[in-house]
Amino acid sequence: MDIILKTQAGLEDLLAKESAELGLIAPKPGRRMVSGKGDLKTVYRLNYESRLALKVLVQLDQFDIPGAQGLYQKAMEIDWSQYILEGQTFSIKYTVQSQFFNNSMYAAQLLKDAMVDTIRDKRGSRPSVDRKKPDIVFDLHIFKDRVSLSLDSSGEPLFKRNYKNKTFKAPINEILAAGMIMLAGWKGEKTLINPMCGSGTLLWEALFIAENRPPQFFRKKFSFKKWKNYDPGLFARVAESANSKMRSPKSRIVGLDHNPVSMKMFRKNLQELELDSHIHSSVIDFFDYTNNPGHSLIIMNPPYDERLKVDNIKKFYENIGDHLKQHFQGNTAWIISANEEAVKSIGLRATERHTLFNGPLECKYLKYELYEGSLKDK
Numbered sequence: 001m002d003i004i005l006k007t008q009a010g011l012e013d014l015l016a017k018e019s020a021e022l023g024l025i026a027p028k029p030g031r032r033m034v035s036g037k038g039d040l041k042t043v044y045r046l047n048y049e050s051r052l053a054l055k056v057l058v059q060l061d062q063f064d065i066p067g068a069q070g071l072y073q074k075a076m077e078i079d080w081s082q083y084i085l086e087g088q089t090f091s092i093k094y095t096v097q098s099q100f101f102n103n104s105m106y107a108a109q110l111l112k113d114a115m116v117d118t119i120r121d122k123r124g125s126r127p128s129v130d131r132k133k134p135d136i137v138f139d140l141h142i143f144k145d146r147v148s149l150s151l152d153s154s155g156e157p158l159f160k161r162n163y164k165n166k167t168f169k170a171p172i173n174e175i176l177a178a179g180m181i182m183l184a185g186w187k188g189e190k191t192l193i194n195p196m197c198g199s200g201t202l203l204w205e206a207l208f209i210a211e212n213r214p215p216q217f218f219r220k221k222f223s224f225k226k227w228k229n230y231d232p233g234l235f236a237r238v239a240e241s242a243n244s245k246m247r248s249p250k251s252r253i254v255g256l257d258h259n260p261v262s263m264k265m266f267r268k269n270l271q272e273l274e275l276d277s278h279i280h281s282s283v284i285d286f287f288d289y290t291n292n293p294g295h296s297l298i299i300m301n302p303p304y305d306e307r308l309k310v311d312n313i314k315k316f317y318e319n320i321g322d323h324l325k326q327h328f329q330g331n332t333a334w335i336i337s338a339n340e341e342a343v344k345s346i347g348l349r350a351t352e353r354h355t356l357f358n359g360p361l362e363c364k365y366l367k368y369e370l371y372e373g374s375l376k377d378k
């Protein structure tokens with residue numbers, strides 16, 4: 001099977017590495033995606049165990065079209081009744097960048113028509129589209145005259161891990177959080193401190209990494225469970241095998257935020273899943289926190305003055321830099337922010353930088369070694 005993993009920009013190389021460990025053959029990173037080969041077991045493993053994939057697609061066909069109607073004609077050659085079973089609903093997710101389609105939705109409509117028409121001809125009844133809770137999800141990708149048609153084995157995007165009931169203001173998504181921790185090279189061996197932790201997404205993902213807990217441990221729904229070839233025994237074996245590798249976290253994971261409401265929600269969530277003993281959290285202003293454990297990793301997602309407003313954002317970032325410099329020498333800090341101007345006020349020299357996306361916001365993710373020699377004269 002040809003497998004396509006969708007992900008966020010900046011995480012492609014990490015995902016190629018992760019997916020190889022999960023059985024994807026010949027993973028090749030592309031733009032916001034990784035492609036490779038595998039079987040049904042690989043599809044199940046990637047869905048259950050990948051921390052960085054947004055969706056796991058199985059490609060059904062790819063072809064060139066001479067014009068818009070070519071999509072309908074080619075799609076009519078596929079027996080869609082093997083994918084949409086009697087009584088099942090479906091939906092089509094689409095990305096279209098093509099001279100043949102000014103309106104992307106038109107492309108999806110043509111494909112839908114071909115699906116419905118082939119099935120009606122075969123069965124005499126038409127399947128229905130359900131945009132909210134479809135059984136079967138297809139992915140249509142058109143770039144110029146190249147069409148790629150896939151089955152989406154995940155359904156809901158895989159950042160929906162189903163462990164958080166409520167989120168607070170400006171959370172980052174789970175895939176970005178996992179990616180940030182993995183880019184920092186943390187595997188759970190030393191203390192991780194997450195000041196300004198908000199709803200705790202980074203802390204959850206860090207805990208799961210430290211425990212070696214499969215990211216979808218709490219998720220039940222995957223679109224592949226509705227497929228004709230779904231093998232529940234195989235999926236159970238995949239999940240059991242991954243779950244059996246879980247371990248007790250060895251390191252300290254520390255979350256700090258000055259907002260008591262978000263912290264309360266975070267702790268309640270942890271308690272509900274009986275995971276509260278593993279994460280130390282305090283309601284404290286970062287600028288009052290001086291407990292330096294040394295040899296630790298500090299990861300921060302401070303406000304950008306976008307969704308969360310700050311009075312004097314440059315001064316705020318300057319204070320973050322000063323506080324790290326004065327109280328956290330001997331550690332490594334990583335900071336993500338969409339506010340490039342403010343980041344310049346941190347006043348520390350970054351030794352590594354990545355471009356990542358927090359939703360639509362382009363962010364810089366920067367590494368600072370907090371030993372004296374790295375401090376830039378201000």
Ligand SMILES: C[S@@+](CC[C@H](N)C(=O)[O-])C[C@H]1O[C@@H](n2cnc3c(N)ncnc32)[C@H](O)[C@@H]1O
Pocket residue numbers: 168169170171172173195196197198199200201202256257258259262284285286287301302303304308
């Ligand atoms: C962008 S949010 C972090 C979101 C978080 N990564 C998540 O996924 O939910 C920034 C957080 O910084 C916190 N914050 C802002 N100033 C702070 C300060 N001086 N001390 C501690 N926390 C602060 C806010 O309460 C907010 O929760």
